Amino acid sequence: MVEEGALLWEPAPEVVRDAKVTRYMKWLGRPGDYESLWQWSVDAPAEFWTSVWDYFGVVGERGDGPVISGTMPGAEWFTGSTLNYAANALRRAGNDPDRLAVVFRDEAGGRRTLTLGELAEEVARVRTGLAGLGVGRGDRVAAYAPNIPETLVAFLATASLGAIWSSCSPDFGAPSVIDRFTQIEPKVLIAVDGYDYNGKRFDRAEVVRDIAAKLPTLVAQVRIATPYGPGTPGADGASGTGSPSGGPDEPGTEGTSGGSGAPGAGRAPSEGGTTILGWADLRDSAGPLAFEPVPFGHPLWIVYSSGTTGLPKPIVHGHGGVVLEHLKALSFHQDLGEDDVFFWYTTTGWMMWNYLIGGLLVGSTVVLYDGAATYPGTDALWRLAAEEGVTYFGTGAPYLVASMKAGLRPAGLTALRGLGSTGSPLPPEGFAWVHDALPEVQLGSFSGGTDVCTGFVGAVPLLPVRAGVIPCRCLGARVESFDSSGAPVVGEVGELVLTAPMPSMPVMFWNDADGSRYRESYFADYPGVWRHGDWIKILPDGGCVIYGRSDSTLNRGGVRMGTSEFYRVVERFDEIADSLVIDTGQLGQEGRLLLYVTMAEGAALSDALVTDLRAALRDALSPRHVPNEIIEVPGIPRTLSGKKLEVPVRKILLGVPPEKAANLDAMANPEVLSYFAPVKD
Numbered sequence: 001m002v003e004e005g006a007l008l009w010e011p012a013p014e015v016v017r018d019a020k021v022t023r024y025m026k027w028l029g030r031p032g033d034y035e036s037l038w039q040w041s042v043d044a045p046a047e048f049w050t051s052v053w054d055y056f057g058v059v060g061e062r063g064d065g066p067v068i069s070g071t072m073p074g075a076e077w078f079t080g081s082t083l084n085y086a087a088n089a090l091r092r093a094g095n096d097p098d099r100l101a102v103v104f105r106d107e108a109g110g111r112r113t114l115t116l117g118e119l120a121e122e123v124a125r126v127r128t129g130l131a132g133l134g135v136g137r138g139d140r141v142a143a144y145a146p147n148i149p150e151t152l153v154a155f156l157a158t159a160s161l162g163a164i165w166s167s168c169s170p171d172f173g174a175p176s177v178i179d180r181f182t183q184i185e186p187k188v189l190i191a192v193d194g195y196d197y198n199g200k201r202f203d204r205a206e207v208v209r210d211i212a213a214k215l216p217t218l219v220a221q222v223r224i225a226t227p228y229g230p231g232t233p234g235a236d237g238a239s240g241t242g243s244p245s246g247g248p249d250e251p252g253t254e255g256t257s258g259g260s261g262a263p264g265a266g267r268a269p270s271e272g273g274t275t276i277l278g279w280a281d282l283r284d285s286a287g288p289l290a291f292e293p294v295p296f297g298h299p300l301w302i303v304y305s306s307g308t309t310g311l312p313k314p315i316v317h318g319h320g321g322v323v324l325e326h327l328k329a330l331s332f333h334q335d336l337g338e339d340d341v342f343f344w345y346t347t348t349g350w351m352m353w354n355y356l357i358g359g360l361l362v363g364s365t366v367v368l369y370d371g372a373a374t375y376p377g378t379d380a381l382w383r384l385a386a387e388e389g390v391t392y393f394g395t396g397a398p399y400l401v402a403s404m405k406a407g408l409r410p411a412g413l414t415a416l417r418g419l420g421s422t423g424s425p426l427p428p429e430g431f432a433w434v435h436d437a438l439p440e441v442q443l444g445s446f447s448g449g450t451d452v453c454t455g456f457v458g459a460v461p462l463l464p465v466r467a468g469v470i471p472c473r474c475l476g477a478r479v480e481s482f483d484s485s486g487a488p489v490v491g492e493v494g495e496l497v498l499t500a501p502m503p504s505m506p507v508m509f510w511n512d513a514d515g516s517r518y519r520e521s522y523f524a525d526y527p528g529v530w531r532h533g534d535w536i537k538i539l540p541d542g543g544c545v546i547y548g549r550s551d552s553t554l555n556r557g558g559v560r561m562g563t564s565e566f567y568r569v570v571e572r573f574d575e576i577a578d579s580l581v582i583d584t585g586q587l588g589q590e591g592r593l594l595l596y597v598t599m600a601e602g603a604a605l606s607d608a609l610v611t612d613l614r615a616a617l618r619d620a621l622s623p624r625h626v627p628n629e630i631i632e633v634p635g636i637p638r639t640l641s642g643k644k645l646e647v648p649v650r651k652i653l654l655g656v657p658p659e660k661a662a663n664l665d666a667m668a669n670p671e672v673l674s675y676f677a678p679v680k681d
Contacts, residue, residue, distance in 0.1 A: 002427075002428040002429045002431070002432040002467045002468075003428065003467065004428050004466075004467055004468040004469065004545070005466045005467060005468065005469055006428070006432070006466060006467040007464060007465075007466055008431055008432060008435040008443075008464075008465050008466060008467055009435050009439075009442060009443065009464060009465040010464040010465075011442070011461055011462060011463070011464070015442075015461055016461065016462055019335055019460075019461035019462060020331045020332060020335050020336075020337060020461075021034075021037075021331075021332040021333075021335070021460060021461060021462060022461075022462070024055060024331075024332060025037060027055060028051060033462070034460055034462045034463055034472060034542075035472075035541075035542050037475065038472065038473055038474075038475055038542070041475040041476045042476065042477070042478040042500060045067075045068060045476065045500060045501075046066075046067035046068050048475070048476055049067060049068075049077070049078075049324060049476065049503060050067050052324050052327060052328050052476075053078075053324060056327045056331070058083060058088060058323060058324070058327070059083060059084075059087045059088045059091050060081060060082055060083025060084070060087070060088075060293070060320075061081055061082045061083070061293070062078070062081050063078065063079065063080030063081040063082070064080060065078065065079030065080030065081070066079055068501070071501070071528060072498075072500070072501045072505075072523065072528055072529070072530060073515065073518060073519050073522065073523050073528075073530075074515070075501035075505075076297065077296055077297065077320060077321065077503045078296040078320055078503075079296075081295070081296045081320065082293040082294060082295060082296070083293065083294070083296065083319055083320055083323065084159065084160065084162070084291040084292060084293060084294060084319060085159045085300050085319045085322060085323055086123065086156045086157075086159040086160040086291055087160070087291035088323050088361055089156060089357075089358075089360040089361055090116070090119065090120050090123065090156065090289070090360070092116055092338075092363055093116040093117055093119065093120035093289075094120075096116060097115060097116050097117025097118075097120070098115050098116070098117060099115060099116045099338075099363075099365075100113060100114075100115055100116075100365045101114050101115055101116040101118075101119045101360065101365060101366070102114040102119060102149055102152065102365070102366055102367075102368060103341070103365060103366075103367045103368070103388055104148060104149050104367075104368045104369075104370075105367065105368070105369050105370075105384055105388070106196065106369070106370045106371050107196060107197075107198075107199070107369075107370070107371025107372055107375050107376075107380065108196060108371070112149060114149060119152075119153070119156075120289050121286075121289075122149075122153045122283065123153055123156045123157045123160060123289060124157075124286070124287050124288060124289035125282075125283040125284070125285065125286060125287060126153050126154055126157035126282055126283050127157040127160050127161060127287060127289070127290070128285050128286070128287030128288075129157075129281070129282035129283055129284065129285065130154075130157055130158065130161060130163070130188065130282070131161060131287075132285070133187070133188055133219060133220045133275070134187065134219060135158070135161055135163050135187055135188055136161060136162070136163065137161065137162035137163065137292055137294070138162065138163065138164065138299070139161075139163045139164065139186075139187045139188075140163065140164045140165075140166060140184045140185060140186040140187060140302070141154065141158040141163055141164070141165055141166070141186060141187065141188045141190065142166045142167070142168075142181045142184065142186035142188070142189050142190070142215075143155070143165070143166070143167040143168070143189075143190040143191070143348065144167075144168050144170055144172075144177060144189065144190070144191040144192065144204070144207075144208060144211060145167065145170065145190055145191060145192050145224060145348060146169065146170055146192060146195050146226065146347065146348060146370040147346065147347060147348055147353060147368045147369060147370045148192075148224075148226055148368060148370055149368065150190075150224050150226075150279055151167065151190075151348055152357055152366075152368065153283075154190050154222075155167070155301075155357070159300060159301075159319070160289070160290065160291050160292065161292055162292035162294045162298065163187075164184075164299045164300070164301065164302060164316075165300065165301040165302070166180070166181065166184055166186065166301060166302040166303070166314075167301075167348040167349065167353070168180060168181070168348065168349050169347035169348050169349030169350075169622075170191075170192055170194075170195045170202075170204050170207075171195065171197065171202070171347070171349075171622045171623060171624075172349055172621070172622055173207070173618075173619045173620035173621050173622065174207045174210040174211055174619075174620070175568065175569070175620045175621075176620060176621055176622075177207075177211050178210075178211055178214045178215075179311055179312060180304050180312055180314070181211065181214075181215055182214055182215065183311065183312075183314050183510055183511060184302050184314055184510050185215070185217040186215060186217060186218065187217060187218065187219050187220075188218065188219065188220050188221070188222065189208075189211070189212055189215060189218055189220075189221045189222070190221075190222040190224065191204070191208040191211070191212075191221065191222070191223060191224065192204060192208075192223075192224045192225070192226050193205050193208070193223060193224070193225050193226070194225075194226065195226060195370070196226075196370070196371060197371060197372050197375075197623070198371075198372040198374075198375045199372075199375055199376065208221075208223070212274065218274045219274065219275060220274060220275040220276070220277065221274055221275070221276045221277075222277055222278070222279060222281075222282050223276065223277070223278055223279070224278075224279045225278075225279075226370075294319055295318075295320075296318060296319065296320030296321070297318040297319075297320060297321070297507045298318055298319050298320075299316045299317070299318060299319075299507065299508075300317050300318055300319045300322055301316075301317055301322075301354065302314045302315065302316050302510055303315050303317070303351055303354065303450050303453065304450070305450065305451070305521075313509055313517065313521060314509055314510035314511065315450060315451060315506045315509060316506055316507050316508050316509065316510055317453055317504060317506060317507065318503075318507040320503065321502075321503035321504040321505070321507070322354075322358070322453060322504055323361065324503050324504070325452070325453070325454050325476075325502065325503055325504035326355065326358035326361050326362075326453075326454065327361055327362060328474075328475060328476065329355075329358075329454050329455065329458075329474065330342075330358055330359060330361065330362045330364075331362050332460065332475060333444070333446075333455070333458050333459060333460050333474060333475075334392055334418060334420065334444060334459075335392075335417075335418060335461045336359060336362050336364050336391075336392055336418075337362055337363060337364065338362070338363035338364065339391075340359075340362075340364040340365070340391045340392055341364065341365045341367060341388060341389050341390045341391050341392075341415065342356065342359035342364040342365065342366050342367065342390070342391070342392050342394075343356075343366075343367035343369070343384070343385060343388070343390045343392070343393050343394065344356040344393075344394030344395065344420065345369060345373055345381055345394065345395040345396065345399065346394075350423075350450075351449070351450040351453050352394070352422065352423075354453050355453060355454065356368075356394070364392075367384075367388055367390060369381075369384060373395070373399050374399075374402065378402055378403060378406045378408060379403070379406075379408055379410065381393075381395060381399065382403070382408065382410035382411075382413070383412075385410075385413055385416060386410070386411065386412035386413050386414075387412075389414075389415040390413075390415060390416060391415050391416060391417055391418065392416075392417070392418040392419075392420065393413075393416055393418070393419050393420070394419070394420035394421070394422070395420070395421065396421070396422065396423035396424065397421045397422070397423055397424045397425060397426040397427075397430060397445075398423070398424065398585075400421055400426060400430045400433070400434060401426070401427070401429075401430050403433070403437075404429065404430055404433035408437070409437050410437060410438065413438065413441075416438065416441055417440070417441060417442065418441065418442050418444060419434060419438065419441050419442070419443050419444065420444045420445075420446060421434075421443065421444070421445045421446070422445070422446045422447065422448075422455065424585060425445075425447070425545075425546045425547065426445050426468075427468060428467035428468035429467075431443060431445070431465065431466075431467040431468055432467055435465065442459065442461065442465060443459070443465050444458055444459030445458070445459065445470045446458035446459070446470070447470060447534065447536075447544075447546045448474075449532060451505070451506065451522070451532070452502060452504045452505055452506075453504055454474070454504055455474055456473065456474060456477045456479050456496065456498065456532070457470045457472065457473050457474060457477070457479060457536070457544040457546070458470060458471070458472065458474050459471050459472070460472055466543065468545060469539070469543045469544070469545055470543065470544040470545065470546065471542075471543055471544075472542050472543065472544070473538075473542060473544065476502055476503075477498065477502055478498055478499050478500040479496060479497070479498060479536070479538070479544070480497050480498075480499055480538070481493070481494035481495065481496065481497070481536050481537060481538045482494050482495045482497050482526065482529075482531075483495075486525075486526055486529075489538075490538050490539070490540055491537065491538070491539060491540060492537060493535050493536070493537045493545075493547060494535070494536065494537070495525075495531055495532075495533075495534075495535070495536075496531075496532045496533070496534040496535070496536040496546075497526060497529050497530055497531050497532065498529070498530040498532070499529050499530075501530075505530070506518060509521075534546055534547075535547035554566065554581065554583045554593070554625065566579075566581045566595075566617070566621065566625065567579055567581070568620075569616050569617055569620045569621065570595065570597070570613060570616075570617070572616075573609070573612070573613065573616075574600060574603075575599060575600050575603035575604075575605075575609055576597050576598070576599065576600065576603075576613075577597075577598045577599060577600040577601075577603075578597070578598040578635070578636040579595060579596060579597045579598070579636065580595075580596040580636045580637070580644055580646065580649060581593065581594070581595050581596075581627065581646075582594045582596070582646065582649055582650045582653055583650070584650065584653050584654060584679050591679075592628040592629065592679055593625070593626075593627045593628050594627060594628065594629050594631060594653070594679070595613070595627035595629070595630045595631070596631050596632075596633045596636065596649075596676070597630060597631070597632055597633070598632070598633060598634065598635055598636055599632060605630065605632045610630050613630060614626050614627070614630075633672065633675045633676070634672060634675065635669050635671075635672035635675075636672070637649060637662070637667060637669060637670070637672050637673055637676075638667065638668045638669060645662055645667070648661040648662035648673075649661075649673075649676050652673065652676050652677075652678065653676060653677075653678055653679045654678065654679070655678045658673040658674070658676075661673075
C-alpha cells in the first residue's frame with residue numbers, strides 16, 4: 001500500500017523559473033507563492049480575469065462594460081465585449097501557416113497531419129459549405145462523429161459562423177443520441193458511416209438513418225466515410241482531410257465520401273426531403289476565412305449531463321468563458337504553449353475532447369486519436385505518445401491503473417514532461433506507479449466536469465506531487481468543502497462547492513427559458529452556492545483529495561451516463577418488472593457494472609434473455625455499458641415515495657452495513673436489502 005500524501009515529485013528550480021505561471025506572476029508584478037496567487041484570483045475575480053484577457057491578448061473587442069455583474073446563478077461576464085472562439089484558435093495561421101497544428105492517428109496505424117495553414121483553409125471551405133446550407137448565427141450543427149480531423153474542422157467552421165456545435169461519439173446507440181439531439185433541434189447533422197474500435201469495424205449507417213428520422217428540423221445531412229489504416233490516402237504522414245477514395249477535392253460517390261448509400265457528387269433529397277451530401281461536397285468550394293463577432297456569452301457548444309434523473313441536460317457554454325478558462329488552465333496549470341504536442345485520450349462524447357482542442361488556443365499541436373486505448377495492447381497509447389513526441393499526455397485514471405496492473409514501463413517518451421489524469425480519482429498506488437515509471441514527468445490529476453468544461457482542482461508546475469493528493473485549487477475557482485450543515489470545513493470530507501462564479505459556468509441550459517432547471521441542478525441545496533456532486537477533502541496547505549461522485553452517475557471508460565438512460569433500455573423488456581444498475585468503480589479503479597433485475601410474474605432470467613439484454617444495452621448506449629453481471633433479485637429497494645435507492649445499494653456493495661447505508665424507516669421495502677451483498681474481487 002502507498003501512503004496517501006507521500007512525496008513523489010518536486011519541481012526542479014529551473015521548472016519553477018521557466019513555468020508559464022511564473023512568467024505570468026512577473027508580468028502581474030505579484031511575486032509570491034501559488035497559494036497567494038490563488039487567493040488573489042478568487043478575492044479579486046474582475047482583476048484576475050481581466051489580466052487573463054490582457055496577458056494572452058485575446059482576439060476580440062474588450063468593451064467598456066463591467067467584468068462581472070450579478071451573482072450566481074445569474075452572473076454575467078464582460079458585458080459589451082465581442083469575440084469568436086475560432087478566431088482565437090486560428091490566430092497564428094496567418095503568421096505561421098507551416099506550423100504543425102493537428103496530428104491524427106487511428107488504432108490501425110493510419111496517420112494524417114494538418115498545418116495551421118491547411119487547417120485554416122479547411123475551416124474556410126467547410127464554413128462556406130455550411131453557410132451555403134443556410135447555417136448562420138444561433139443555428140445548431142450536430143455531429144455523430146469520432147475524434148478525427150473532419151470533426152475538428154466542422155466544429156471550428158460552425159463556431160466561426162456564430163452557430164452552435166454539439167457532438168456525440170458514434171459508439172453511442174441511437175436512443176442516447178436522439179435523447180440529446182432532439183432537445184436542440186439541429187439544422188445540420190454530420191455523421192460517419194462507421195467506426196473502428198478494438199480491431200473491429202462497426203457499421204453505423206442504419207443508426208444514422210434512425211437518428212436523422214427523429215430530427216425534423218434538419219435541412220441537410222453530411223456523411224463521412226472515415227479513412228482508417230495505413231493503406232488509405234492521407235495516412236502515413238500525408239496531410240489533408242481527404243476521403244478514402246482520393247484527395248480532398250474528389251467528389252463523393254456511393255460508399256466513399258458520400259457515406260454509406262448516400263449521394264456524394266451533387267445533392268439529393270432523402271428521408272423527408274433532407275439534403276444529403278458527402279464531406280467532399282461540403283468542402284468543395286473555397287471561401288474566405290471570416291469570424292462572426294459574438295457577445296462574450298454567446299453559445300459556443302452544447303454538451304450534456306449524464307441523464308441520471310431524466311433526459312440529459314443540454315449544457316450551453318459561451319465563447320468568452322471557454323476561451324478565457326482554457327487559456328488559463330492549459331497555460332498556467334498544464335504549462336502548455338507553442339512548443340508543445342498535446343494529447344488526451346478521449347471521444348467526442350466526453351468534455352475532454354472540447355478541452356483537448358483548446359490546445360490550439362495556446363498554440364500547441366493537438367494529437368487526435370480514434371480507437372481503443374488498449375488495442376492491440378495495453379501500451380498502445382504510450383507507443384503513440386513516443387512516436388509523436390508528445391510533451392503532455394492526458395488520459396483517464398483507469399488507463400493508468402491498467403498500465404500499472406500490466407506492469408508496463410513506458411519507453412521512448414523523451415519529450416514527455418507532463419501527464420494528466422482525470423475522469424475518476426486516481427488512487428495513491430497509481431500516483432506512485434507514474435512517478436516510478438516516469439520519474440522526470442509531473443503527474444497532474446485534475447477534477448472538474450462537463451458542467452464547466454475544465455477542472456476545479458488540479459496541478460501546477462510550482463507545487464510538488466504527493467500520492468493521492470491533487471496539489472491545488474485552480475486559479476479563479478473558489479472551491480470549498482461543505483459539511484452536512486453547509487459550513488466550510490478543512491481536513492474533512494465534504495461536498496465540493498463553488499462559492500463564487502467562474503466565466504465557464506453554463507450560460508444556460510437549452511430550452512430552459514426561466515432558468516429553473518439550471519438553478520435546480522446546482523443551487524437547490526445551497527442558495528447562491530454551486531454544489532457540484534463530488535466528495536472532496538481540502539487539506540490545510542490547499543491540496544485536495546477527491547473521493548468520487550456523491551450521486552449515482554455511471555462512469556465507464558471516461559464516458560458518463562445516467563442510470564435513467566440505462567433503465568429505459570432494460571425496462572422495455574416485458575420480462576423485466578424492475579431494475580437497478582450499480583457501478584462499483586471507486587478511486588480510479590474501473591469497478592464492476594452490476595444490473596439487478598426483478599422479473600415479471602411468470603418470467604425467468606434465461607440465458608437467452610441475458611444475451612438480449614446485453615445486446616440491447618450495447619446498441620442503445622455503448623459497449624462500455626454492458627454489465628459484468630445480471631443478477632435476479634426479488635425486489636428493487638425504493639423509498640416510500642418510490643425512488644430507487646442507487647447510492648445506498650452502492651455503499652452496501654462496497655462494504656457498508658445496510659442499516660448504515662440507508663434509512664430503513666424511509667424505505668417501502670427494507671427487507672430486499674438483504675439480497676445485496678458486498679462485491680468480492
